[in-house]
Amino acid sequence: MKILVCIKQVPDLESRFKINAQGTWFEETDLAWRMNEYDEYAVEQAVLLKEQVGEADITILSVGADRVVETIKKALAMGGDRGVHVRDAHSYEKDPFEIASIIAEYARDKGYDLIFMGMQSQDRGSAQVGVLVGEMLGVSVLTTLVRFECDGQRVRAERELEGGLRAKVSAPIPALVTCQLGLNKPRYPTLPNIMKAKKKEIQTVEVGDLLKANARIETIGMYPPVRKGGGLILEGDVSDLAERLLGILKEKTTVIR
Amino acid sequence: MKALLVGEFRDGKILPATYELLTFAAKLGAETVMFLAGREDMLPHYGGKLYLADVSSVGEFNPDGHKGLISQVVEKEKPDMVVFSHSSYGWDLAPRVGLALGAGILSEVVEVEAGGEFVVPACNAKLRRRLKPKTPVTVVTLQAGAFAAASTMEESPVVEKMGGGSEVKVTFDGYVMAEKAEVDLGKAEVIVSAGRGIGKPENLALVTALAQALGGEFAASRPVVDAGWADHSRQVGTTGQSVAPKLYMACGISGAIQHLAGMKKSDFIVAINTDRDAPIGEIADVLVVADLKQFLPVFTAKVQAG
Ligand SMILES: Cc1cc2nc3c(=O)[nH]c(=O)nc-3n(C[C@H](O)[C@H](O)[C@H](O)COP(=O)(O)OP(=O)(O)OC[C@H]3O[C@@H](n4cnc5c(N)ncnc54)[C@H](O)[C@@H]3O)c2cc1C
Numbered sequence: 001m002k003i004l005v006c007i008k009q010v011p012d013l014e015s016r017f018k019i020n021a022q023g024t025w026f027e028e029t030d031l032a033w034r035m036n037e038y039d040e041y042a043v044e045q046a047v048l049l050k051e052q053v054g055e056a057d058i059t060i061l062s063v064g065a066d067r068v069v070e071t072i073k074k075a076l077a078m079g080g081d082r083g084v085h086v087r088d089a090h091s092y093e094k095d096p097f098e099i100a101s102i103i104a105e106y107a108r109d110k111g112y113d114l115i116f117m118g119m120q121s122q123d124r125g126s127a128q129v130g131v132l133v134g135e136m137l138g139v140s141v142l143t144t145l146v147r148f149e150c151d152g153q154r155v156r157a158e159r160e161l162e163g164g165l166r167a168k169v170s171a172p173i174p175a176l177v178t179c180q181l182g183l184n185k186p187r188y189p190t191l192p193n194i195m196k197a198k199k200k201e202i203q204t205v206e207v208g209d210l211l212k213a214n215a216r217i218e219t220i221g222m223y224p225p226v227r228k229g230g231g232l233i234l235e236g237d238v239s240d241l242a243e244r245l246l247g248i249l250k251e252k253t254t255v256i257r
Numbered sequence: 258m259k260a261l262l263v264g265e266f267r268d269g270k271i272l273p274a275t276y277e278l279l280t281f282a283a284k285l286g287a288e289t290v291m292f293l294a295g296r297e298d299m300l301p302h303y304g305g306k307l308y309l310a311d312v313s314s315v316g317e318f319n320p321d322g323h324k325g326l327i328s329q330v331v332e333k334e335k336p337d338m339v340v341f342s343h344s345s346y347g348w349d350l351a352p353r354v355g356l357a358l359g360a361g362i363l364s365e366v367v368e369v370e371a372g373g374e375f376v377v378p379a380c381n382a383k384l385r386r387r388l389k390p391k392t393p394v395t396v397v398t399l400q401a402g403a404f405a406a407a408s409t410m411e412e413s414p415v416v417e418k419m420g421g422g423s424e425v426k427v428t429f430d431g432y433v434m435a436e437k438a439e440v441d442l443g444k445a446e447v448i449v450s451a452g453r454g455i456g457k458p459e460n461l462a463l464v465t466a467l468a469q470a471l472g473g474e475f476a477a478s479r480p481v482v483d484a485g486w487a488d489h490s491r492q493v494g495t496t497g498q499s500v501a502p503k504l505y506m507a508c509g510i511s512g513a514i515q516h517l518a519g520m521k522k523s524d525f526i527v528a529i530n531t532d533r534d535a536p537i538g539e540i541a542d543v544l545v546v547a548d549l550k551q552f553l554p555v556f557t558a559k560v561q562a563g
Binding site: 011013014016017019026095096097119120122123124125126127128131132135136139140141142143144158159160161162163164165166167168169170171172181182185214215216217218219220221222223224225227231232233234235238239241242243245246248249252253254255256 | 267268318320343344345346348349351352353355356357359360361362363364365374377378379380381382383384385386387388389390391392426427428429430431432433434435446447471472473479480482483484485489495496497499503504511524525526527531532533534535538539540541542543544545546547551552555556559560
């Protein structure tokens with residue numbers, strides 16, 4: 001079974017973001033980077049499937065600047081077999097359609113039975129790239145999965161809807177599935193596996209060799225939202241904070257007697 | 258400007274978010290038509306033209322089939338824009354339709370601006386992006402609640418029935434309901450909620466202790482539930498419970514839109530967070546900038562002391 005997992009490296013969202021000079025994205029220096037949370041579930045599900053079927057080969061692909069190699073290595077340490085780095089220092093300037101076109105161009109004719117992706121990225125959250133890649137390749141597309149099974153012919157899964165409801169869905173392979181939080185329990189790479197991953201091959205492909213499409217969306221600007229909330233911000237010594245909060249709750253609510 | 262609005266029908270009902278599409282279209286000043294896979298005896302309160310596919314034959318969830326039907330309507334009506342809710346139905350279907358139409362696709366739009374620009378959130382709502390499509394036809398999905406539905410009028414649509422099969426890969430095999438509930442959060446006057454900021458399961462005790470001291474219930478954000486540290490019935494948000502207690506205390510919760518959707522109607526909201534810029538600050542009445550591991554024990558002791 002041939003499996004492709006597409007992952008994205010994203011900034012830690014607890015960071016303080018500064019807008020870049022062009023005003024279209026955030027300044028990328030001084031940020032900590034990690035694997036997109038949703039993609040961790042995608043990697044884990046691919047590895048679980050390999051463990052189930054025995055014979056499988058998992059390719060981990062990421063589009064981005066040189067720093068994304070670190071994230072590819074993490075996915076290899078979780079159980080991926082080989083990596084593909086589509087080198088693009090300007091991936092953040094591309095729209096989901098371009099990114100999907102790049103991935104589809106790479107995957108076309110390679111005969112992947114299954115492609116796993118996160119349902120969205122934590123920084124952009126468009127939830128488009130997975131669906132677009134699957135549709136471009138003409139395979140079955142199942143999104144927002146919280147349960148996954150594959151018998152080698154069909155994927156049987158549950159997709160999460162709103163308010164605790166789930167839909168049972170199925171489709172023949174080849175298929176692309178997008179993973180929702182909670183689909184499984186992503187493993188932490190162990191030290192021996194981190195060492196082993198160092199020897200795994202990571203192929204570099206220049207983005208220019210794969211990009212054949214034009215953007216369909218233009219970015220005009222990026223900015224922090226104006227704070228509407230007139231909420232109070234309390235800072236300082238913990239004991240003092242606790243005293244002040246208790247005073248506020250006594251005054252503004254009826255729950256403390 | 259003409260917009261095709263894609264309504265949503267689930268588990269035998271028209272979803273209220275369908276009416277948010279109308280608010281958006283009105284903001285754009287667009288002429289509208291609607292598509293719905295629904296039922297003839299349950300029409301939406303909508304005064305325009307409705308392309309209705311019978312849900313008993315085309316299914317409630319059938320992305321390949323619905324894509325084909327929507328493409329037929331686009332062919333006939335030639336809209337400039339196709340509009341969906343950013344829901345589990347919309348974010349699955351919109352990219353499929355967008356690709357079929359060669360359209361630029363904008364996800365989770367929260368505002369429209371002059372000059373055909375659209376605003377979408379980024380980085381857990383810490384930032385916003387202003388985007389503009391470069392294609393003649395655009396597909397958009399709207400963030401839930403961003404375009405509040407006006408009160409619906411007793412109007413009825415002019416119905417044009419449609420059907421027709423297309424090749425279907427994904428099949429829908431029924432709904433599964435959430436497992437039996439451990440707790441009914443709806444009854445609690447005080448909810449103290451734990452987020453990923455608790456760091457490890459042992460620290461959940463800090464949150465439950467405060468909930469108990471305040472005579473309330475404890476709840477959690479999704480990562481805490483996904484990790485198995487709390488029961489799903491305690492999850493607050495779009496895929497969990499919606500609550501509106503007198504006091505909601507969010508401990509180590511960043512304030513993602515999907516969490517806010519489940520608690521923003523609370524009377525009084527307190528957030529405990531180490532990050533002064535956490536988006537929860539946007540709706541909190543009080544944001545206490547502190548490490549919950551230090552703050553909660555001290556605060557709980559003071560509550561107990563009265
Ligand atoms: C379709 C969909 C549905 C979803 N449904 C839900 C839902 O129903 N409910 C839900 O909650 N989420 C839901 N989510 C997930 C949501 O997008 C967020 O990922 C989630 O709410 C984040 O939870 P969190 O705030 O606990 O964690 P994080 O976003 O990781 O935030 C942790 C916070 O803790 C703070 N912190 C860290 N350490 C400390 C400390 N020592 N003291 C104090 N503060 C600290 C950090 O500054 C940060 O703000 C959904 C997502 C999707 C895509």
